[in-house]
Amino acid sequence: MVKSMIEVEVISGRTLDQGATVEEKLTDEYFKAVNYCELNEEDYNTLGLAEGDRVKVKTEFGEVVVFAKKSDELPKGVAFIPMGPYANQIIDPSTDSTGMPQYKGIKATIEKTDEKVLSVKELLEVI
C-alpha cells in the first residue's frame, strides 16, 4: 500500500564517496555524495518512489530535502543520510553534556516532495 508519509529512525555516517570528496566540498561530486537518503526497499516502495525522486526528511530539530535511494543495507524503518551538511539539518544538536551531538538514531518522518534539493551554498544561506 502506498502511503504519503512513513516514520523512521535516521542515522548518518561515512561513505566511501563522501570520504573521497570530503576535501572538495564545493564540487558537484561532493554534492552528489551527501545529498541523498537511503531507504529499505519496502519503505521506498511504500512511498511510491522512483529513481530521481526527492523526499523531505523532518525531525523535531529541522527538515531537509534530499534525493531518495534504495538500499539493501538497511532494515525497514531505518534511513541513512551520509554525514555532512544535509544530515546536519535534522540531527539532534544536544550533547547530553558529552560534547557530542546525537548524529545517529533520530526519529523522523519521510515524505515524497516536489521541492528542490538545495546546493551546499544555498543550504548554508538558510541556516
Place this chain on the structure above:
Amino acid sequence: MATKKVICTFCGSVCDDVEFDVEEFKPKKFCKLGRSKFSKKERIKAPMIDGKEVSYEEAIQKAAEILVNAKKPLLYGWASTANEAIRLGVILTEKVRGVYDQCASVCHAPGTLAVIEEGIPGASLGAIKNRADLVIFWGSNPMEAHPRHPLRYSMSAKGLLIKGRNDRKVVVVDVRKTKTAKKADVFVQIKPGYDYPVISALRALIKGEDIDVDEVGGVSKEQLKELAEMMKNAKYGVIFYGLGVTQSRGRDRNIENAVKLIQLLNRYTRFVIWPMRGHYNVVGSGEVPAWEVGYQYAIDFSRGYPRFSPAEFSANEVLQREDCDAALVIAADPVAHFPKESVKHLKKIPVIQIDPFPNMTTLVANVVIPSAVYGLEAEGTAYRMDGIPLRVKKVIDTEYWSDEKILEELLKKVVELRGE
C-alpha cells in the same frame, strides 16, 4: 627516482606502504580515500581577508588582531595536521585565553570519557594483526571508512601467528548490513541506540547468568549466546568500535560498558578494544594537549589555566551557548560537520580558517590562510590510530606555508600585539 615511498595522511590507518610518483603526480597502492588526498584538486589560491587576496603576513596580522581582540575565541580542528602544529596551537590557545577543542569532540571523544572512567585494555595494530583470531567490528565500517585496515591489520592480514583470513573469525555488529558486514562470518544486526543493552546482555551471558528475555535490541537470545561463546572461546579477541557506538544513544556510556565487557573477558582469555580513529592525526589532536596541559579536548583557558569540561567547553556546547566571540578553524570543517544549531553562531562571529582546501567553513571565514598538505608538501609527526608515531614526509615543493609555520608566525604576532 620519480616514485617515492610516502605515508598516507587521510585516515587513522596512516598507511606507511604507499607510493607517490612525483613527476606524474600520481598515487600508487592507495585506497580510494588516500588516492583522493594525493590527487590534484582545487586549492585555496592565496591568503584572503573578506574575499580579497592578500599576503601571508597581512592575513596573519589580521588573524592575530581578531584573536587578541576577542574575549573568548574558540580554536577548533587539529585532526588533519601534524603534532608540531598542534603543539603551537595549544600554546596559542593559552595565550589568547581561548577554548581548545578538536574533531574527536564529534567523533571518538565519548571514548575518551570512558577511558577516564575505566581505562582501556588495548593493543597496537601490529599485535592485533599477529595474534587476533576473533575480530569484531562494532558500529564501524572499515570497508568505507578505513579501506586498507582489513587488508593490513584486521581481516585478511598475514600475521605472525594468524596467517590470514581463514585463521580469523570476523563478526560485525551494526544497524546496517554494511559492506564490512557482507564480508563477515557473522553479522549481528541491532536496532539503533541499543548498543548498551546488547553489551549488558553479553556481560551477563559471559558470566554464566541467564537473561530473562527472548531478544535484546533486536538480537535473539540464541544469537547473543553464540556471540558470547565465540568471545569467551577466542584465544585473542578484539573489538574495533566506531561512530555507530559513540554517536548513538548512550554515547560515552556505551564505551564504558564495552570496556567492562572486555575486562570481564580477560578473566577467561585475552581480549582488547580499540577505537577506529578517523582522521590521520586525530589521535595527536588529543595526545598533544594531553601532554602539554593534561587534557585531550574541550579545554578552556579563559582563567589563564586549563579546565576540562565537555559539557561546557566542547565546540558544540560553546557555539550553541553563543559563548565565543571569534573562532580559528584549522584542518577541519565544522560548518559542514556540526549540527545547524552550532553553525548559526559560526556565521555570526569572525572566523579565521587555516586549510589547504576550500570547504564550507571557507564560505563563512573572514580570514582564510591556505596551508601545505602534510605527507605531500610538508613533513611532521602524526600518531596512527593506535598511538604509534609516524613521520609523514614532504616529497614535493610548494609555495604554501605549513600549518607549523603559519602558527609560529601567528603566535609571534599575538605575543607582539599583547605587548608581552
